[in-house]
Amino acid sequence: MTLNPRLRQFLQATASTLVLLAAWQIASYFFPHYLFPPVQDIVVRTVRILVTWPELKQVLETAMRIFVGLAGAFVLGSLLAIPIGRYPKIESYITPFLVFLQGIPALSWVIIAIIWFHGTEFRIAFIMIITTLPAFTFQVLDSYRSMSKDLFEMTMSFRPSGWTLFRVLIVPTILPGILTAWKINLGNAARVVVVAELVGATGGVGYELLRQQQLFDMAGALAWTIQLVLFVLVVQQIIVWIENWLLRYRPVSERAA
Amino acid sequence: MQESAPAPLIRFSNVTKEFAKPDGSGSFTAVDRLSFSIEKGEIVAVLGKTGCGKSTMFNLLAGLIEPTSGKVDVTGHDPFQDFNAFRGKIGIVFQNDRLMPWRTALDNVVLGLEILDARRSEAEVIARRWLSRLGLSGHEGDYPHALSGGMRQRVSIARAFAVEPDILLCDEPFSSLDEMTARDLRAEFVRLVKQAGKTAVFITHHINEAMDVGDRIMVFHRPARIAYEARMDAASKGAGRQAIQDEILKVLSLEAGEGMPPVPAVVA
Ligand SMILES: Nc1ncnc2c1ncn2[C@@H]1O[C@H](COP(=O)(O)OP(=O)(O)O)[C@@H](O)[C@H]1O
Ligand SMILES: [Mg+2]
Numbered sequence: 001m002t003l004n005p006r007l008r009q010f011l012q013a014t015a016s017t018l019v020l021l022a023a024w025q026i027a028s029y030f031f032p033h034y035l036f037p038p039v040q041d042i043v044v045r046t047v048r049i050l051v052t053w054p055e056l057k058q059v060l061e062t063a064m065r066i067f068v069g070l071a072g073a074f075v076l077g078s079l080l081a082i083p084i085g086r087y088p089k090i091e092s093y094i095t096p097f098l099v100f101l102q103g104i105p106a107l108s109w110v111i112i113a114i115i116w117f118h119g120t121e122f123r124i125a126f127i128m129i130i131t132t133l134p135a136f137t138f139q140v141l142d143s144y145r146s147m148s149k150d151l152f153e154m155t156m157s158f159r160p161s162g163w164t165l166f167r168v169l170i171v172p173t174i175l176p177g178i179l180t181a182w183k184i185n186l187g188n189a190a191r192v193v194v195v196a197e198l199v200g201a202t203g204g205v206g207y208e209l210l211r212q213q214q215l216f217d218m219a220g221a222l223a224w225t226i227q228l229v230l231f232v233l234v235v236q237q238i239i240v241w242i243e244n245w246l247l248r249y250r251p252v253s254e255r256a257a
Numbered sequence: 258m259q260e261s262a263p264a265p266l267i268r269f270s271n272v273t274k275e276f277a278k279p280d281g282s283g284s285f286t287a288v289d290r291l292s293f294s295i296e297k298g299e300i301v302a303v304l305g306k307t308g309c310g311k312s313t314m315f316n317l318l319a320g321l322i323e324p325t326s327g328k329v330d331v332t333g334h335d336p337f338q339d340f341n342a343f344r345g346k347i348g349i350v351f352q353n354d355r356l357m358p359w360r361t362a363l364d365n366v367v368l369g370l371e372i373l374d375a376r377r378s379e380a381e382v383i384a385r386r387w388l389s390r391l392g393l394s395g396h397e398g399d400y401p402h403a404l405s406g407g408m409r410q411r412v413s414i415a416r417a418f419a420v421e422p423d424i425l426l427c428d429e430p431f432s433s434l435d436e437m438t439a440r441d442l443r444a445e446f447v448r449l450v451k452q453a454g455k456t457a458v459f460i461t462h463h464i465n466e467a468m469d470v471g472d473r474i475m476v477f478h479r480p481a482r483i484a485y486e487a488r489m490d491a492a493s494k495g496a497g498r499q500a501i502q503d504e505i506l507k508v509l510s511l512e513a514g515e516g517m518p519p520v521p522a523v524v525a
Pocket of ligand 2: 312429
C-alpha cells in the first residue's frame with residue numbers, strides 16, 4: 001500500500017504527538033497535578049485563553065510587541081545592510097559592532113533597558129529591536145550580495161535613477177532573503193519577548209507566565225506557553241503563503257513533491 | 258579635420274583597458290591602444306576569438322567600465338563619465354539573455370520603458386508589439402524559466418529595441434542558439450536596424466555571422482586591437498565573399514602561434 005507522502009508525514013507527526021500526550025497523561029496519574037496536570041486541563045485552559053477577551057487581549061498585546069520589534073529591526077537592519085552592500089568599505093566598521101551585539105543575552109538587555117529607559121513599552125521595543133537587529137542586518141546583506149552582476153549591469157544600461165534601481169532590481173533581489181529572515185527571526189523574537197516583558201509589563205504572555213509561577217499553576221503556565229507557539233506557527237504559515245505568492249515566478253521541479 | 262565631414266558617431270582613440278590581477282601581481286591588458294570610428298547608420302561586426310577583449314571593448318562602449326587610458330566618444334559624450342547623457346540612446350543585447358526571472362516576458366520588455374518613465378499603458382502596447390514582431394505573441398505572461406533559450410534571447414532583443422535607441426550594441430547575441438533560430442534572428446536583426454536607420458555594433462566569433470550581419474567587419478587580435486578590416490558591400494557579399502572569408506581565416510589563424518603563451522619546459 002502506498003501513501004501520499006504528505007499524508008504519511010501527517011500521520012507520523014500525529015503518532016509521535018499522541019505518544020507524548022499519553023506519556024504525560026500517565027505521569028499525571030502518578031504525580032501531583034501541580035507537577036503534571038492532566039492533558040484535558042491544559043487543553044481547557046488553552047481554549048479558555050483564546051475565548052476570554054481579557055486573556056486573548058494579552059496574547060495579542062505580546063504579538064504586537066513581537067511585531068513592532070521585528071518591524072523596527074527589519075527597517076533598521078535594511079537601512080544598515082543596503083549602504084554596507086553598496087559601499088563595502090563601511091562594513092569593517094559596522095560588522096564587529098553587530099557581532100558584539102549578537103553575543104549579549106536578552107536578560108542583560110532587560111537590565112540595561114530598565115536602568116536606561118522609562119516606560120515599559122519603550123523598554124520592550126528596545127530589547128526586541130536590539131536582539132533581532134544583527135540577524136536581520138546580516139540576512140538582508142547576504143541577499144543583497146547575492147544580486148546578479150549581470151542583471152545589475154543590464155539594468156544600469158538603461159540608466160535608472162537610484163530609486164528606480166532600488167525598486168526594479170534591489171527589492172525583488174532581496175525579497176526572498178527578507179522573507180526567510182522574517183521566518184527565522186519570528187521564532188527568536190517569540191522567545192525573547194517573554195524575557196523582555198520582565199521589564200515591568202502589567203500584561204502579556206510573559207507577565208502571565210510569571211503569575212502562573214507564583215500560583216504554582218502548571219496547566220496555566222503551559223497554556224500560556226502554547227499561545228506563543230501557536231502564534232509563531234500561524235504567522236509562519238502566513239509568511240509561507242505570502243512567499244508562495246510573491247515568489248511564484250520560481251520554477252518548481254516536478255520531482256519536488 | 259575638414260568642416261564638411263560629419264563627425265563619426267562612435268570613436269575610440271587609443272583606448273587601453275587594464276584589469277588588476279586578483280592576486281595583486283600587476284595588471285592584465287584586455288584592450289591595447291584601440292582606435293576606430295563608426296559612422297551613423299553602419300552595422301559593424303566585431304570578430305575575434307574568445308578572450309580577445311571583445312566584451313571588454315563592448316563594456317567600454319556601453320559606459321559600464323572606465324578606460325585605463327585613451328578616450329571613448331559616443332555622440333560627443335564620454336559614456337562612462339556622462340553616463341546619464343545616454344538615457345534611452347543605447348540599447349544592449351547581452352551575450353546571455355539577462356532576463357529578470359521575477360518578471361514575465363511582457364514585463365521584461367517593459368523594463369527599459371519603465372526606467373525611462375514611459376506611461377505603463379503605453380509601455381505595454383509597445384512591448385506587446387515588439388514581442389509579436391519577434392514571434393512571441395501568446396507568451397507575454399510567461400516567466401523566463403518557461404521559455405526556451407531562443408525565446409528568451411528574443412525577449413531580450415525586444416527589450417533593447419523597445420526603447421528605440423539610436424545605437425544598438427549586441428554581444429554575441431545568438432551564440433547560444435541553434436543555427437536555424439540564429440539565422441532567422443540575424444536576418445530579423447539586420448532588417449530592424451536598417452528599417453529604423455540605427456547604428457549597431459555586433460560582436461561575434463562566427464565568421465559567417467559577421468559577414469551576414471556587418472556592413473563592415475573588424476577582426477580583433479588579443480589584446481583587442483584591429484588586425485584586419487573589410488567592408489561588406491554587394492560585391493563582397495556575393496562573388497567576393499570567399500576571398501574575404503579566406504583572408505579572415507588567415508588573419509585569425511595567424512594569431513594562434515603569436516598569441517599563445519610559450520609552452521613551459523617540462524623538467525624531468
Ligand atoms: N573584469 C575583469 N577582470 C579581469 N580580467 C578580465 C575582466 N573582464 C575580462 N577580463 C579578461 O580580459 C580578456 C578579454 O575578455 P573579454 O573581453 O571577455 O573577451 P571576449 O569577449 O573577446 O571573449 C580575458 O582574458 C578576460 O579574462
Ligand atoms: Mg565575450
